[in-house]
Amino acid sequence: MGSYDPAMSRIGLIGMGRMGAPICANLVSVARAVAVHDVDPAREQAAWACGATWCSSAPETAAAADVLITVLPGPADVDTVMSDAVLDALAPGATWIDLTSSSPTAAAPVRERARAHGVEVLEAPMGGGPDDARAGRLRLFVGGDGDLLARHRPLLAAIADPDAITHVGGPGAGYTIKLLVNMLWFGQAVATAEALLLGRRAGIALDVLRDTFADSAASSEFIRRDLPSLLAGDYLASFGLDHIHDQLATVTSLARDLATPHDISEAVRRLHQQALKRYGPADGELLAVALLEERTGIRLRE
Structure with a gap:
């Protein structure tokens, strides 16, 4: 399977906090379209300001995406966001990339539900802070299938230092x-x-x-x-x-x-x-x- 061309990709992003907002801006610079949702409606203006499209719900965001990226505070938020409604909205063969710092134990059931819906999964918790996110120089600790990571490296390079996108092992290893x-x-x-x-x-x-x-x-x-x-x-x-x-x-x-x-x-x-x-x-x-x-x-x- 070849690399995923960011210029042709439709990205969904859930989470427009202090890390998600600068990540959104960097994704907009390389992707064909970026659709965004956050539980805080006050962040809608920030989404439009960086060139993304605001969605009123997480399932609406997923429906507009070939690749769904989550940037959330913790495991409970991931479990809530990645509901069956969101997974049903993703097309079979879509990829979900979770940038959240999560628990491997808590993440496992969510990952298995995603796979049962035909969604491919990568975990890529981030190293770095908001300044690194703005500069596109995050470090990513990636767990999951190595071929799937290879496919999405060009997209992840928009938000992270390409030399700091590290495949650390299978599912759970990144977290x-x-x-x-x-x-x-x-x-x-x-x-x-x-x-x-x-x-x-x-x-x-x-x-x-x-x-x-x-x-x-x-x-x-x-x-x-x-x-x-x-x-x-x-x-x-x-x-x-x-x-x-x-x-x-x-x-x-x-x-x-x-x-x-x-x-x-x-x-x-x-x-x-x-x-x-x-x-x-x-x-x-x-x-x-x-x-x-x-x-x-x-x-x-x-």
């Missing part, structure tokens, strides 16, 4: 990899914050701590790329603390199911649960660090 990446990143963030707070309390200058960590065996992608934002007072308000906790809880649940150690993962989850209790479902990927700062009485600021 699992994304969860593990998130768990490690959030773990690095809070571990780095604890080290910085201890160093400051011990009287070491923050810039010395930062530079030494960055140029030592302690360095990480978080320290190299994201620590400057924290030190500038930016808690990265691009994702809700409630969704962060849900994803971390999914990791620990998966570890329990598969009987693997998860003491550190559970500690990271518990800290984010405490941050959620303190701050509520606010946006901020580094709000657990804010909680540590509050408890210590030290702000990590240059």
Whole structure:
């Protein structure tokens, strides 16, 4: 089966939030037509503004698409959106690509229902934030059939760095990899914050701590790329603390199911649960660090 020509494709997009809106704009730049729906009718204007067609319902969006793409907050939203009405509206042989950070366990029944309707499925949870989405340089962790991915690579290259569209395995592998990446990143963030707070309390200058960590065996992608934002007072308000906790809880649940150690993962989850209790479902990927700062009485600021 040959590649799917984006210039001839009819794309359906469900989800016009902070990630979906810039993804929509990039899809419009390459596809013949893009039809869009979101549960929030206030996002209709954003759809028209980027050149897409607004649909009043998810089934209407699916009926207008050869490829349906979902960009949703979490597994429950995917389960709700991908109803039998939506799957019936998709033509047999259509492809559904889910960009949501989901649970492999929760996604499995939805995937099987889609296949029973004759719909092909790829999962491609995203790495990156809204700026990456606007620039079309997302990272995609793709689970599913390799030939199906090869067919849709030209389309996915409109929203992601072509070298960062990675086939990580069969169904479920993409969701699992994304969860593990998130768990490690959030773990690095809070571990780095604890080290910085201890160093400051011990009287070491923050810039010395930062530079030494960055140029030592302690360095990480978080320290190299994201620590400057924290030190500038930016808690990265691009994702809700409630969704962060849900994803971390999914990791620990998966570890329990598969009987693997998860003491550190559970500690990271518990800290984010405490941050959620303190701050509520606010946006901020580094709000657990804010909680540590509050408890210590030290702000990590240059």
